[in-house]
Amino acid sequence: MQHPANPIPVGILGATGTVGQRFITLLSAHPWFVIHKLGASPRSAGKTYKNAVNWKQSTPIPHAVREIIVQECKAELFAECKVIFSGLDADAAGDVEQAFRAAELAVFSNAKNYRRDPHVPLIVPLVNPSHLSIIPQQQSLCSPPLKKGFIVTNANCSTTGYIIPLAALEKSFGPIEAVLVTTMQAISGAGYPGVASLDILDNIIPHISGEEEKIEWETLKILGGVAEDDQGVKSFDMHSKHPLRVSAACNRVPVIDGHTECVSVRFARRPPPSPQQVREAMVAFTPDATALGCPSSPRHAISVHEEPDRPQPRLDRYYQDGAGVSVGRVRQCPVLDIKFVVLANNVSIGAATSSIINAEVAVLKNVIQVDE
Amino acid sequence: MQHPANPIPVGILGATGTVGQRFITLLSAHPWFVIHKLGASPRSAGKTYKNAVNWKQSTPIPHAVREIIVQECKAELFAECKVIFSGLDADAAGDVEQAFRAAELAVFSNAKNYRRDPHVPLIVPLVNPSHLSIIPQQQSLCSPPLKKGFIVTNANCSTTGYIIPLAALEKSFGPIEAVLVTTMQAISGAGYPGVASLDILDNIIPHISGEEEKIEWETLKILGGVAEDDQGVKSFDMHSKHPLRVSAACNRVPVIDGHTECVSVRFARRPPPSPQQVREAMVAFTPDATALGCPSSPRHAISVHEEPDRPQPRLDRYYQDGAGVSVGRVRQCPVLDIKFVVLANNVSIGAATSSIINAEVAVLKNVIQVDE
Amino acid sequence: MQHPANPIPVGILGATGTVGQRFITLLSAHPWFVIHKLGASPRSAGKTYKNAVNWKQSTPIPHAVREIIVQECKAELFAECKVIFSGLDADAAGDVEQAFRAAELAVFSNAKNYRRDPHVPLIVPLVNPSHLSIIPQQQSLCSPPLKKGFIVTNANCSTTGYIIPLAALEKSFGPIEAVLVTTMQAISGAGYPGVASLDILDNIIPHISGEEEKIEWETLKILGGVAEDDQGVKSFDMHSKHPLRVSAACNRVPVIDGHTECVSVRFARRPPPSPQQVREAMVAFTPDATALGCPSSPRHAISVHEEPDRPQPRLDRYYQDGAGVSVGRVRQCPVLDIKFVVLANNVSIGAATSSIINAEVAVLKNVIQVDE
Amino acid sequence: MQHPANPIPVGILGATGTVGQRFITLLSAHPWFVIHKLGASPRSAGKTYKNAVNWKQSTPIPHAVREIIVQECKAELFAECKVIFSGLDADAAGDVEQAFRAAELAVFSNAKNYRRDPHVPLIVPLVNPSHLSIIPQQQSLCSPPLKKGFIVTNANCSTTGYIIPLAALEKSFGPIEAVLVTTMQAISGAGYPGVASLDILDNIIPHISGEEEKIEWETLKILGGVAEDDQGVKSFDMHSKHPLRVSAACNRVPVIDGHTECVSVRFARRPPPSPQQVREAMVAFTPDATALGCPSSPRHAISVHEEPDRPQPRLDRYYQDGAGVSVGRVRQCPVLDIKFVVLANNVSIGAATSSIINAEVAVLKNVIQVDE
Incomplete structure (x- = not known):
């Protein structure tokens, strides 16, 4: 339950969307997490973030991400990310998040797709972080069983x-x-x-x-x-x-x-x-x-x-x-x-902030191994 | 229960206010009621209506009232009015409406002052016009007892x-x-x-x-x-x-x-x-x-x-x-x-329209004698 | 320059859109024009108007049009219409309006496509209805030359x-x-x-x-x-x-x-x-x-x-x-x-009302033969 | 032109109003200025600031001012303030600001009253701070002539x-x-x-x-x-x-x-x-x-x-x-x-921020003696 010693690389899926922009704004000043990869639709992939996004926040695009090249949402491109934040729309989130989990990535999703999954915790971080305890079971039921990959959702x-x-x-x-x-x-x-x-x-x-x-x-x-x-x-x-x-x-x-x-x-x-x-x-x-x-x-x-x-x-x-x-x-x-x-x-604790605190809890409870 | 044969002269109290403007708009095209007198604060009294009012409706001031001279809200000035509509604010309505009733005038009020009076009916015209039956008792309890004056309120x-x-x-x-x-x-x-x-x-x-x-x-x-x-x-x-x-x-x-x-x-x-x-x-x-x-x-x-x-x-x-x-x-x-x-x-059935329908019911039920 | 003796059947293109809804609202009470045909995209064609439209006006859909079956915007389906009002989007208006004109129909368009055409009048009806005088030249330059078909646009x-x-x-x-x-x-x-x-x-x-x-x-x-x-x-x-x-x-x-x-x-x-x-x-x-x-x-x-x-x-x-x-x-x-x-x-004189007055002028000036 | 060595006590007039609230928000984190006195109408005087104000900012009342007792706007109560920021309404600003100047206080006003005074500079700090050069003349023309008191206004x-x-x-x-x-x-x-x-x-x-x-x-x-x-x-x-x-x-x-x-x-x-x-x-x-x-x-x-x-x-x-x-x-x-x-x-550079930068310029140019 110690604070992590080193910066933790994270990826953001749906990075050009409303929730993705909020993830970027919040994470650009985060004490642990460092934005490492940005994923979006094929239409945006290959562009710099500042060219791909229609930025709608009242603070400017953080400097650290302006020139990051946006990737397609393919798990192999995000392999070094210890944490994946997903701001994907529901029509994309189902397949992509499952693929990222199967690639042993820890996915914290704001999408609705897996909220009703009986093995995926639905966590409001100020309420029920104890539900992270279901994760080993979620991993063991995947085929093949997973060691590190999982999905955690936050609520509507x-x-x-x-x-x-x-x-x-x-x-x-x-x-x-x-x-x-x-x-x-x-x-x-x-x-x-x-x-x-x-x-x-x-x-x-x-x-x-x-x-x-x-x-x-x-x-x-x-x-x-x-x-x-x-x-x-x-x-x-x-x-x-x-x-x-x-x-x-x-x-x-x-x-x-x-x-x-x-x-x-x-x-x-x-x-x-x-x-x-x-x-x-x-x-x-x-x-x-x-x-x-x-x-x-x-x-x-x-x-x-x-x-x-x-x-x-x-x-x-x-x-x-x-x-x-x-x-x-x-x-x-x-x-x-x-x-x-x-x-x-709704855009902070109701969305991106919840995912981020959920990930922080997961780090502090060693559900994610960050310093290996 | 017949429609009245002759135009019915009506007065409007609080004529320059929001509810008063709505009364004027609605009554300017009414098949029975004719605007005869307009009452407002002493500040407005003596001016033509068009000069006294800060008109906020999306239709223009009806021609028939533009040049009417606004009166103070004194009952003797409204004696020929068969119906009084009150759009007065609560701080003025208490005394004024009581004085108008005492002068044997039929007052239909949008103000809250008498809604809780045990002898004043509180009528939503599409719901409980039968409560007009309390009026003879309201009149008999006034001192001196009244023959024609009464107060009817509509709801919030x-x-x-x-x-x-x-x-x-x-x-x-x-x-x-x-x-x-x-x-x-x-x-x-x-x-x-x-x-x-x-x-x-x-x-x-x-x-x-x-x-x-x-x-x-x-x-x-x-x-x-x-x-x-x-x-x-x-x-x-x-x-x-x-x-x-x-x-x-x-x-x-x-x-x-x-x-x-x-x-x-x-x-x-x-x-x-x-x-x-x-x-x-x-x-x-x-x-x-x-x-x-x-x-x-x-x-x-x-x-x-x-x-x-x-x-x-x-x-x-x-x-x-x-x-x-x-x-x-x-x-x-x-x-x-x-x-x-x-x-x-809220500005129609929730306010002026309710008072007007209440008065229409009172006419049709002969609670008001209009053709004497 | 006499008022027409008989009702004039009109068609509306883009009838389910914002401008189309406005045409319908205005024309439903028009003294001369009677809505005869409604045209919209193939997606809407075949449905009753009330089922095809996402109605956004503050007055209800006029009864006379609720059950009209929406048509595709094909000129042969609108042959009996003496006047065509077009509320089409720019991406559809170009081809459709030209086809309707070629079919000898009188098109009054709110779209921008032909405003800069050197033979199409751009008319704000309270300003330059005299520009209708270009229409014979517009007709003569079509191939084959036209007798009755033309396009008139109104302004932005x-x-x-x-x-x-x-x-x-x-x-x-x-x-x-x-x-x-x-x-x-x-x-x-x-x-x-x-x-x-x-x-x-x-x-x-x-x-x-x-x-x-x-x-x-x-x-x-x-x-x-x-x-x-x-x-x-x-x-x-x-x-x-x-x-x-x-x-x-x-x-x-x-x-x-x-x-x-x-x-x-x-x-x-x-x-x-x-x-x-x-x-x-x-x-x-x-x-x-x-x-x-x-x-x-x-x-x-x-x-x-x-x-x-x-x-x-x-x-x-x-x-x-x-x-x-x-x-x-x-x-x-x-x-x-x-x-x-x-x-x-902007939705009245700035759009549909302008097209309608333009058509009224064209009727009164006999640019359209309505009583033949 | 050195940064001041010690905190500079400031007073805010009209502290409960819109501009006053903005002064407080901005000054609560200022590197030089420390809020020392708050002035408002007699109605507010004697109350703690948190009880006197109807706070409308999206950040909470700064802790440092919540318990400050609001004063009447009398110059003798603000004698230790090196800088006075005035967010007074125009109907009060005329007399009060003049009295404060006469009491040898440096007044930076957002009010319009003295903007057209031929000896008062009207300064947009990003444009014409050089106009501070008129201040000695302003002081010499007062009766009796002043040594430290003056008024600087910012623009509409x-x-x-x-x-x-x-x-x-x-x-x-x-x-x-x-x-x-x-x-x-x-x-x-x-x-x-x-x-x-x-x-x-x-x-x-x-x-x-x-x-x-x-x-x-x-x-x-x-x-x-x-x-x-x-x-x-x-x-x-x-x-x-x-x-x-x-x-x-x-x-x-x-x-x-x-x-x-x-x-x-x-x-x-x-x-x-x-x-x-x-x-x-x-x-x-x-x-x-x-x-x-x-x-x-x-x-x-x-x-x-x-x-x-x-x-x-x-x-x-x-x-x-x-x-x-x-x-x-x-x-x-x-x-x-x-x-x-x-x-x-308009509430930052258009109002309070301008007054504050004007005062900063005055400090750096020694128009105000802060370290005496």
Whole structure:
């Protein structure tokens, strides 16, 4: 559990896309990871990064990557990378990530393809890094069995935001029975070009394809534990000992970055905690990733606001460089028990930052051998 | 229940404000009502309307009112008006509306001041115009008792939108036990200047002062009945026979007009209706005001969308000239029974249009004597 | 120059696109034209219009067209149409419009393809309908020569807005020598999906591909006359007797509909007219199309505002149903002579409305034989 | 011209306002200046800063100022401050700044009140810091004459942005004869609450009160020199040797931060420079403040973009932490000589950053004695 002695070479797949640009921005100043290879579509391969990309970040392209020649996403070209970050679109991610894993590479993916795989951990790093324990089983079930290659996914951006306070609540007060969440999601969650301006200016779109199902399903996998049967076979228990009902309503709103979510929860425990107890539990919540010393993990995972009109995306999305979440308006819910608002930066903790912290945890827990 | 034979002179209080401008726009083409007097603050009094107002509508000031001299809001100046529409702010509405009622004027108010008065009906015209039956009692309790003066209020804009489909559901399926509603409310709901642009561009404000309490309370008054005790004393029963729990979470969003609301409901009846039954009940819902023949009442109260991404404020807020509401995404709720999205035009049915239909009902039911 | 006695069947090409939807909305209530055929891509052909279209207008699909079966854009399928309106994209318009003309159909096109053709009139109907006089020459030069088929184009949306007041100024004060125009153009000008929301929310894009060249060139063709040489050969004189320099700077802004343009002009005449004279000339300007009695032509072409902060797109874009333009802030320019702001509805007079008025003029001038 | 040895205590007037918040954010990490006193209205005085302010920045209130007790803006309370930054509104700035100067304090003001004073320098720090030479005369003309007290103003935010490239052009190519500038200004330029959201969402306001006059006048004072007559009396020459005509058209647009300006210029020199020469001159431009070593001065004052669609406010406003400006689309102007687009961060170089660099220059030039 020591910090690595040497720079760790990493590769980024989908490097020219929205998530890829975010990986590059974040990793260009990372204390351990050094960008070594960039992968993108054949159309971009062979160009310098600065010529291949349609850069959309508000900080310039980091100097260290401007002249890197973009590669096709072929595993043999990334062999020296100890860590692969994948910002690939779902239509490409399935085959490419599998091929990279088969080539004994450690893949941390933001894509949805393997989230429901029963041997792939779905990790929100501030919540369930312990699910990395499934990796040996994932490796042994590959054919041929793998020694170093694996896939770890992070969650959908809208799941990530609200599940961090839920984890804090379950840690303090035991199982949650029901959650009703209404999201107001930023346009950046849809990538580029993503949402047409004619669809969202002066408008709300009360639907995001597949999003509600993702929240309702991913929540169970992430908050549930890893069960082990008599033969030592592990599986995700999907919160099955205390069934949890999740109802999500997802909306796209004219906000650039930052998903705002209105959450109501019902606890199993009677009487339920008071709003003040809930606030205190959230403030006190320290994720394992932070305790481990992950450099990208926020010092404070949850900022709890007392002001009645916070959190707001424009004011709070950069809290802890986008790695923490902001909660406000904790109050009683006349229908369930407690309701509150959560704001999470969908392009940071909701995407690239999660993958990066997941990789940091994997390094610190020696799931990845970096100093061999 | 006949249409009036002669034009009905009406007065508008708060005529230069946001709601007042909307009253003027709507009434300038009304088949019965003729704008006769305009009232505003002493600052505006004595000026022509076109000089007094900072007009913010996308259609020009109607010719018929441009040269009307604005009056102070003194009842004696409005004596010939058969109907008074009040778009006054809450800080002025209390005293002024009471004085107008005392002067035997029929006041239809958009202000919140008398909504909780136990003798003032709070009417969403597509839902509970039957509450007009309390008016004789309201008149008899004034001192001195009144013959013609009364106050009728309409509901808060965010209550109005979602209560129309709730009424349709209760009509078809009996009592609702619980409702959880998350609103995404347009900036026009806050009046002018209202929300600062720095607060709402690229942002969400997850709080509107007093709004959640209004929704939670008004819903009970509107959906409840009028009870009568042994002495014939009437009171609003606040849905007391079948207690209804309402939980609201209100947000301001960068949308100009049109409140979008995500609603989950639990019915008393087991098993609950299916989504398809719910859709059919909403389509079939015909408000009393429409049946009565009110000219401003929408022919179809609720438009039910099959497309997965509707209703949207920019596309649907002008449905039935803003007098109808649009519902979409009717589906099962894993926590309560049914969830759906409703879109209502907050400046039309959510404000001025409601007052106008209320007055139309009052005319058709002879609560106002117009042809004497 | 009489109004037509019978309904005139028309066809719309590109009927499912943004401009096509606008044609349908406008024509569904037209006093002369009746939508008879709808053409779109092979992908849409064979479907009912309501199933083929992704409708984005704020009024519903007109009932009369919902069940019309969409056709491929083949001229033989549109033979009975007296008028063809083309909302095709530039990549399809070139071949299709030529084929329709060759089939003796009268094509009024919103596409850019033939605007620079030396025999095709480029007509802003409130400015230069006299350019229809080139049509016999256009027909005679086709091979084989045509009797009834021709193409008329309307101008780019950003040209259309500012050229209407320029025409009013030249009519009153003689030639303009120089114009400098900076545009702030609505997103609807780019069609659908058009501008990505990530590119325009909280942003300005100071570039629209090809737009400045269009304005600078089209202005000369439209404001110039039709010259005739000794052999009676006609040509567009491109304002050549009084050379006019035009400099445009085009910007995309987060506005849905309505192009705002800041214009500075220098007149040939010394001394130049005063701001007040300019205002009066604009108010007095009556386009030929209005004088002719075209039903879609605005009664007042130019609304001149006295308020210092008008015109504004949200408040003024529906002036005369979008067929008129609004001017404000007429004042002296310290560098050229006079500066002002103009606002034009790019989807109305800037697109479909122009094509429709052009067709109305052609009917009234018997360029199209409708009652044969 | 050495860096100061000790921390320099500074005071901020108008500390709770928009500009004041920006001063605090910038100064909390300043290498020389230490926030010592905060001044605001009597309403705020006596409260801790965190309780007095309605904080609207996207980074939290700096820890060092959260508990500072806000003072009234009385000079005797700020006596130990070597530098006073004023973010006061114009209605308060006149009297307060004069009183502070009279108390021998060095005032760097963002307010407009003294910009036209013939003895107060109006300094854009990347353009004309040499105008500090007027200060001894300013001091000698006060009654009683002052030793240390003075006022320096910075320019209006819309002037500041476009005058930096103009200064670069005059430095390389000699006098400019005419400039035509059309601005698209961010809402933050109007302070808080400033522009109502109903006025700017989906809209443009083609007018900002007094703004065009400020640009047209301030440009002459800033780009002109300091003349000295036979008696040694100094005055600002207002570019009088080479009269410069400036025409501005100002618009408010729905952008949060960053003023975009479309500029056309005509040079005195014939032939004028080519676009490529203009680009090179801008890239090469090194402001005196940077050469002097001011810590807040940008290393590169002007970033010249080659991409056709830049600069854009959302992507470029943080260039050099908002202290530099971005230019793009340098091309020939068919009416004047050269046109281009400039983007400047109105809350940074357009406001607080300018005051701070001005103070840094004053320290390095010993106009302020800091180490006594």
